[in-house]
Amino acid sequence: MPVPAKDRAGEARHREILETAARLICKAGYEGTSVQEIALACGLTKAGLYHHIPSKERLLYEIMSYGMDLFEEQVLSRVQDIADPLERLKSCMARNVELVTLGASKEVTIILHETDTLTGHSRATINARKKRYVRFLETAFREAMKRGQIREVNPTVAAFGFLGMVLWTYKWFKPSGKLSARQVAEGMVDLLFTGLAAGG
Amino acid sequence: MPVPAKDRAGEARHREILETAARLICKAGYEGTSVQEIALACGLTKAGLYHHIPSKERLLYEIMSYGMDLFEEQVLSRVQDIADPLERLKSCMARNVELVTLGASKEVTIILHETDTLTGHSRATINARKKRYVRFLETAFREAMKRGQIREVNPTVAAFGFLGMVLWTYKWFKPSGKLSARQVAEGMVDLLFTGLAAGG
Numbered sequence: 264m265p266v267p268a269k270d271r272a273g274e275a276r277h278r279e280i281l282e283t284a285a286r287l288i289c290k291a292g293y294e295g296t297s298v299q300e301i302a303l304a305c306g307l308t309k310a311g312l313y314h315h316i317p318s319k320e321r322l323l324y325e326i327m328s329y330g331m332d333l334f335e336e337q338v339l340s341r342v343q344d345i346a347d348p349l350e351r352l353k354s355c356m357a358r359n360v361e362l363v364t365l366g367a368s369k370e371v372t373i374i375l376h377e378t379d380t381l382t383g384h385s386r387a388t389i390n391a392r393k394k395r396y397v398r399f400l401e402t403a404f405r406e407a408m409k410r411g412q413i414r415e416v417n418p419t420v421a422a423f424g425f426l427g428m429v430l431w432t433y434k435w436f437k438p439s440g441k442l443s444a445r446q447v448a449e450g451m452v453d454l455l456f457t458g459l460a461a462g463g
Numbered sequence: 464m465p466v467p468a469k470d471r472a473g474e475a476r477h478r479e480i481l482e483t484a485a486r487l488i489c490k491a492g493y494e495g496t497s498v499q500e501i502a503l504a505c506g507l508t509k510a511g512l513y514h515h516i517p518s519k520e521r522l523l524y525e526i527m528s529y530g531m532d533l534f535e536e537q538v539l540s541r542v543q544d545i546a547d548p549l550e551r552l553k554s555c556m557a558r559n560v561e562l563v564t565l566g567a568s569k570e571v572t573i574i575l576h577e578t579d580t581l582t583g584h585s586r587a588t589i590n591a592r593k594k595r596y597v598r599f600l601e602t603a604f605r606e607a608m609k610r611g612q613i614r615e616v617n618p619t620v621a622a623f624g625f626l627g628m629v630l631w632t633y634k635w636f637k638p639s640g641k642l643s644a645r646q647v648a649e650g651m652v653d654l655l656f657t658g659l660a661a662g663g
Binding site for chain 2 (some may be wrong): 290292293304376377412423429435441446450451455460461
């Protein structure tokens with residue numbers, strides 16, 4: 264059944280509010296951004312904004328969920344079925360660097376900064392989605408070790424080393440800088456998976 | 464000349480204020496923490512706090528400067544004279560992971576989160592100190608390549624890969640977790656410098 268035009272318009276408006284709020288929260292932090300400011304930037308009254316979003320915390324939760332959706336659509340779902348664990352990890356790293364550098368830097372910033380802002384069920388839901396990614400990486404590292412594709416290392420250290428290299432790019436990467444997103448993605452994969460050892 | 468007891472007491476009090484403010488700002492963010500709250504937590508009135516610190520932004524600058532001092536004392540100054548560039552890098556990584564995991568996590572969090580909060584001269588000063596670290600790493604990577612100790616890689620990607628692995632630990636490391644700070648430090652050094660390639 265086709266989605267009625269009215270629903271599509273409502274959804275687009277909802278997305279637009281999340282985008283605007285994400286921009287403000289990314290800049291000043293959750294605590295530093297008032298509902299009043301978000302409403303104003305959306306061209307709404309405070310009451311009008313509350314018509315779309317029940318609470319400020321819910322808004323934050325929806326922004327983080329949207330960031331996790333993007334990650335799952337553009338990274339995880341595209342690599343999780345790669346049978347070769349080493350290829351799965353390499354492709355995952357390259358795609359995730361590209362998502363952070365090109366796509367979703369404000370959602371990523373918020374997910375990374377506001378970890379402890381959410382409470383209760385919302386917090387548990389976002390944390391579970393993050394943890395799933397860590398487990399996915401640990402499993403892939405274990406499989407690659409089992410196949411003899413990589414050395415024996417601690418899979419948790421490897422997973423967080425991987426994540427650190429990838430996620431840190433949101434801090435330093437500039438689209439106008441000397442390195443392209445592609446160069447960073449390929450460079451990081453090469454750095455971790457080929458390693459630094461000379462004449463290897 | 465010995466420092467008069469009164470000055471030492473004043474300095475200790477100043478340090479105490481920075482520590483308290485750092486704890487609050489680390490939790491709620493700079494914008495989310497009021498001068499009133501900081502004063503209250505220090506057992507001072509707002510006017511009393513302003514007697515010690517001229518402005519809220521100055522307070523943030525001093526917390527960040529203290530974090531950078533700790534880093535320079537405990538990491539950079541202890542490794543910068545190591546003649547062998549590969550040993551310099553390895554020792555630097557291990558010491559920096561230990562600083563982040565054990566020592567200065569709230570100052571580190573603030574330095575990393577509030578990058579864009581400072582303005583003017585304060586901001587330029589902190590950014591210059593951060594940049595110095597990136598240049599130090601790039602130089603060491605270049606020297607290690609020149610000596611044939613490591614493969615040819617892009618020194619900027621290597622420097623930010625190194626930093627990502629190190630600094631990300633403040634996000635996930637728990638002193639009560641399965642891995643000790645030492646294990647993480649050694650694991651990260653092994654991961655980056657030995658690499659993942661099998662049978663290397």
